[in-house]
Amino acid sequence: MNFIQTRGIDTNKPAKAAFSEVILDPIASFGGLYVPEKLPELGEEFLQKHLQSSYKELALDMLLRFEVDIEKEILEEALALYDKFDDGKNPVPVVKVKEDLFVSELYHGPTRAFKDMALQPFGVVLSSIAQKRDENYLILAATSGDTGPAALETFKNRANVKVACLYPDGGTSDVQRLQMVTEDAPNLKVIGIHGVFDDAQSALKRLLASQDFKNTLKEKHTMLSAANSVNFGRIIFQIIYHIHSYLELVRTNEITMGEKVYLNVPSGNFGNALGGYYAWKMGLPVEKIIISSNENNVLTRLIKDGKYDLRQSEVVSTTSPAMDILKSSNVERVLYDLFGTERTRELMQNLEEQNFYELTQEELIKLQECFDADFCTGEEGKKYIKDTFEKNNYLMDPHTATCMKSYETCTKDGIKTIAYSTAEWTKFSPVIANALTGAQNMSDIEALETISKTASLPIPQMVKDLFSKEIAQKTVIEKENIEDEILKFL
Numbered sequence: 049m050n051f052i053q054t055r056g057i058d059t060n061k062p063a064k065a066a067f068s069e070v071i072l073d074p075i076a077s078f079g080g081l082y083v084p085e086k087l088p089e090l091g092e093e094f095l096q097k098h099l100q101s102s103y104k105e106l107a108l109d110m111l112l113r114f115e116v117d118i119e120k121e122i123l124e125e126a127l128a129l130y131d132k133f134d135d136g137k138n139p140v141p142v143v144k145v146k147e148d149l150f151v152s153e154l155y156h157g158p159t160r161a162f163k164d165m166a167l168q169p170f171g172v173v174l175s176s177i178a179q180k181r182d183e184n185y186l187i188l189a190a191t192s193g194d195t196g197p198a199a200l201e202t203f204k205n206r207a208n209v210k211v212a213c214l215y216p217d218g219g220t221s222d223v224q225r226l227q228m229v230t231e232d233a234p235n236l237k238v239i240g241i242h243g244v245f246d247d248a249q250s251a252l253k254r255l256l257a258s259q260d261f262k263n264t265l266k267e268k269h270t271m272l273s274a275a276n277s278v279n280f281g282r283i284i285f286q287i288i289y290h291i292h293s294y295l296e297l298v299r300t301n302e303i304t305m306g307e308k309v310y311l312n313v314p315s316g317n318f319g320n321a322l323g324g325y326y327a328w329k330m331g332l333p334v335e336k337i338i339i340s341s342n343e344n345n346v347l348t349r350l351i352k353d354g355k356y357d358l359r360q361s362e363v364v365s366t367t368s369p370a371m372d373i374l375k376s377s378n379v380e381r382v383l384y385d386l387f388g389t390e391r392t393r394e395l396m397q398n399l400e401e402q403n404f405y406e407l408t409q410e411e412l413i414k415l416q417e418c419f420d421a422d423f424c425t426g427e428e429g430k431k432y433i434k435d436t437f438e439k440n441n442y443l444m445d446p447h448t449a450t451c452m453k454s455y456e457t458c459t460k461d462g463i464k465t466i467a468y469s470t471a472e473w474t475k476f477s478p479v480i481a482n483a484l485t486g487a488q489n490m491s492d493i494e495a496l497e498t499i500s501k502t503a504s505l506p507i508p509q510m511v512k513d514l515f516s517k518e519i520a521q522k523t524v525i526e527k528e529n530i531e532d533e534i535l536k537f538l
């Protein structure tokens with residue numbers, strides 16, 4: 049399988065690249081992205097074949113059909129990491145919440161959020177490519193809370209890879225911060241910054257673009273890479289669970305094979321939604337993909353009105369911070385798939401230069417054949433958390449709760465919905481405690497105990513342990529000193 053480029057080809061990049069190459073160097077010509085030249089056709093035969101398969105068997109077969117240039121043994125080693133999830137036999141449980149609403153829980157991995165679904169196997173794959181090439185990589189990560197822990201966890205003690213992870217000190221939840229600063233391995237460095245997430249992100253972008261920094265790394269025999277969600281090495285693992293979730297509904301006789309369903313995705317950078325879109329293109333019976341947002345609702349406006357408009361917009365902080373994103377990078381891959389290279393380059397150029405683009409009426413109709421969307425405010429989300437808990441005995445986090453609004457506004461009767469849950473309640477406990485009991489300003493540990501009592505749910509041991517673990521990573525610095533700090537670590 050070859051990968052081609054969303055914005056056409058300049059002279060610096062080869063016209064086509066292999067999977068291993070797009071993993072190491074994910075940015076294509078003109079700042080575009082890599083996409084598969086042709087998606088494998090799976091069709092009903094593939095779905096039938098895997099009705100009795102385990103998650104790992106399904107995943108391996110799908111990866112093999114992509115014909116990636118990674119040995120089967122490495123893929124098996126990567127997929128074996130799903131054995132460490134809560135239930136190794138079924139790492140992604142699908143729970144019935146209402147007659148026509150099912151929640152696919154993507155958070156049963158080591159860091160309790162959906163980033164593990166892709167980053168766990170990705171770590172093995174990237175490290176194996178680096179070893180094979182006899183190269184050393186520095187992975188830079190900037191995090192608002194979920195990517196950082198998942199990246200540290202996956203690369204911990206892996207050969208030929210080091211990770212420097214930047215987070216805004218005071219800008220994450222206690223659980224998220226503890227997940228990072230208690231990680232103790234010689235190849236990991238966690239750096240707190242006096243500032244907000246954007247400061248960490250800007251610093252990362254500056255370093256990734258700096259030739260000086262790359263040259264300095266070269267003297268230390270190290271190359272630079274990033275584990276952000278535009279990397280196709282992450283996207284590929286996010287197609288699998290959409291297929292799995294559908295098969296789970298067939299297995300439990302909730303739907304018949306071939307029946308269409310809605311996939312409802314709480315979206316930020318659009319990686320999760322893109323995985324669903326590709327699964328659909330490959331043959332999964334889908335009615336529409338529903339894009340759920342919080343107050344940062346650019347995607348709702350794109351899908352309703354055809355305008356991607358950042359001219360008046362600033363990111364607002366919400367109760368679902370992993371979705372506080374305005375430039376949703378993976379949308380570009382859908383534009384490419386629907387409208388082709390020339391138009392994608394034009395639209396993305398408009399966005400970069402004018403903070404705005406507008407689809408034609410014809411293009412908007414095409415987009416709406418695939419997607420619908422709505423957004424949910426933090427206050428509405430808290431009401432959904434409380435109501436769903438009280439009426440359906442199901443507890444969800446504030447990201448997942450954004451799906452409840454669009455489930456009400458965007459679905460037709462008679463078609464079932466799979467909504468995706470992207471975080472465990474333990475990761476955003478103060479908001480959930482507030483939703484359930486009205487309690488204000490609780491620390492994470494107080495909130496965890498409150499929810500545990502109210503909902504009669506045990507606090508998972510791995511979360512409890514965080515509060516007594518030794519702090520291994522103590523660096524907190526001014527943002528001007530990031531580069532020096534990283535070089536000191538190397």
Ligand SMILES: *Cc1c(COP(=O)(O)O)cnc(C)c1O
Nearest residue numbers: 194315316317318319320370470
């Ligand atoms: C990353 C994340 C999202 C957004 O996922 P995208 O693939 O970026 O759209 C939603 N919820 C949680 C909890 C996340 O960590």
